[in-house]
Amino acid sequence: MSARRDKTMSKTHVTTSVNGETFEFLAESRETLLDCLRNHLDLTGAKEGCGTGDCGACSVVVDGTLVCSCLMLGVEAEGKSIETIEGMADGNELHPLQRKFIEHAALQCGICTPGILVAARNLLEQNPDPSETEIRYWLAGNLCRCTGYDKIVRAVQDAAAEMRGAA
């Protein structure tokens, strides 16, 4: 499937799935996926911390792959399946990672939290029992300036243990 671009318009029509729902929007060719999520779909959970793919605050999952949404164009979302922080909880039922982040005080200001949660869930889907080192390297692309990462790593470890126990 390819995105439709009306010859009379400067914008491209994009149809994409976000958190299991179909969305349509008009993207300027220069707009990033992050711009489109935030400005066209009102999904402001993903944050722009750098715009250069260095901080991970904009992390989303596209067709199963963890990406920085600031490094992908909005028009590239055509036909893709995107998962954002807004879809992580099942209604009022938090994902274990979300719950453990609160319990462990794994956030201070919280601006990096959505990106880290999305990245951590992606890790646990591939590796349900990561070592501390594996967690640290997986999250090395997600900057947190408040916590020093200690409580984040512990929260991921604890959530992973709980999820393994529940499985």
Added chain:
Amino acid sequence: MPKDERIPTSGLIGTRPNRPDGLDKVTGRARYGADFSMPNMLHAAVVRSPHAHARIVKIDASRALALEGVKAVVTRDDFPTGMTGETWNLQENTIAGDTALYDGHAVAAVAATSALVAGDAARLIEVVYEPLPHVTDVDQAFAPDAPAIRAGAADHSVSTDEGEPVRPNVMRKTEFGRGDVEAGFDAADLVRGHNFRTEATHQGYIEPHACVAQMGADNKGEMWVCTQGHWWIRRMCAAVLGIEAAQLRVTPSEIGGGFGGKTTIFMEPLALALSRKSGGRPVKLVMSRSEVLRATGPTASASMDIQLGMKKDGTLTAAKGVFRLQGGAFPGAPVGPAMSCAFASYNLPAVQHLGYDILANRPKCAAYRAPGAPMGAFAVESLIDEMCQELGLDPLEVRLKNAVREGVKSSYGPTYGRIGLVEVLEALKAHPNLSEPLGPNQGRGIAVGYWFNHGGETSVSVAIGEDGTATVSIGTPDIGGLRASIAMMVGERFGIAYDDVRVNVVETGALGVNEPTHGSRATFASGKAAVISADSCIKQMCKRAADKWGIDEEAVEWVDGAAQPAGANAGEFPPMTMKQIAAKMGSTGGPISGHHETNMGGVGASFGAHAVDVEVDPETGFTKILRYVVVQDAGRAVHPSYVEGQFQGGAVQGIGWALNEEYVYGEDGRLQNPIFLDYRVPVASDLPMIDTVIVEVPNPGHPFGVRGVGETGIAPPLPAVANAVARATGVRIRSLPLSPPKVLAAIKANARAKATG
């Protein structure tokens, strides 16, 4: 500590409940600066100087204004003239006048119907510059022949005596001390002195500055902004725009980190001016990361000459320091706190400080976590460690031997009240990390640090709801769990559940002036004011109960969330709960609320001691942190998880400052590393777990003993890491950062010297 020093509480203080804003923050719902939007909103972009120092010859916005969707362009001409002092500094930093003073200095701003169009328009604004000579290095800026950045702006403290060279960029000179320093050095067995340098670093909060501003032709305005202190934003914006502060209503968003960097304005007045010029339409202005690094306030860079005298047994006899700090193209580098904190941990018979506040063609510095303290700590703690090595002394025992205690006159003047440095050092000494064996190329570094902590202007209200729950209005933005700690203290005081208290950070119209969340003050000062406000509610609730029972108000006491007769003589009545009193308050005298506002006194200073083990790769110069422990006096840890978080976060920012972070300027005066790829903050894989020990020596000036914990923790890591690297490699490096190339070069030079020597 003695048991009687503990302040008893009934159960909430010291527990770890979930923070009230946790759910919003793990679901992506929490609204930060850039998440706020308004109907009919415009987007702004800023034109910034590519030159370190240049006269602005001409600004031509005609091509930008011709672009479809562009609604307004502002330059300095849109701002009032005649400002003086710090207001002029703020206005000049917000938007350049005749001269661009640093790479990234705002020159013009534009508002348009989309962020993309605003960006396009900014590129169409033509600015003609005439470059001027520039200087960015602190020692070069200090030189008598340095290019003058603002000739004639020095204050009265800068001597114009004959014989003293005129240093055009020295804005202020500060000198203080006591005792006979030369006699102290004469009495020492070892006197050593060296130059130490630290580079400028950025707070590195992950959320760039962002605001939405609206202001009409009547100069009435509103602003939503990520800030540590919205009353300061209001005051500064109003002053820079020449409007009345009362006409500007500022609402803080959730804040994505600040560390001192969001206590002042950078681009907020531009958004207001653009809104006014475009017919009052709301204007959103969000900085990019490179704008944050180029044009908001990093910390100062420093060059310091430190001299110490020590006896063979480790007793310090005298200390002397010259502190040269550049804080960008404006006065205000944190020279004072750098000097005051440098020797504050030591009981010294003689000490002298001399400080210089120096201009350079860099952005105007802002506060960064214990501003000034890390620089001084790096210099002094490194030198003490070096002298301990030379005399064969244990660096921790030397700290203990010289540690300040209650009743000792501090190096900067005041006599200490109840402080906990000795307790902190004893706790560090007992920590298991200090018994871990070290292998080849490994070293252990120890250092201490100090921060005054701060009270400041504080205004808080507590209101009782009809169901007996409490709403607390505070004016200090919650940057790391503040609402949790305030709810715990208020719940504790009332004797009600944590969940029966809601804490809101309210806008500028709702309270008196509050200073920002800075100086490690929010849990201390807003917490203390909230407890005093709760006490005022309790007094009123006791009166309602007394009136109902027909007994004297003084005969009623408050116990476990209820009014009850104070003893058998007061009468026999069952306790009247907060819920029962609140349910009837409409008919028993009306709303019950409490309020407290003051310039908060009773601050308790905080000392910390850190120990780090590192391994340095002799082939690459790369330093790996093996283990790290932070020990600090919290006074009382209301919510220990968030206290530990402050310790850990401060330590890791300090590790970044020690190992990686620095502002790198090219010969052209341009910042070479304005993105996170090149301005490298610590990432998860750089670090081990950060161990913490919370020491609790209660502050008698707070109802629960709180001191404030945010800032002290960034001072010890710089020297602790440097001391560990020195012991691992056998070579002492007296400038930061300890980047692999620098460490490798030092190792090689040392090996060559040994081979030839």
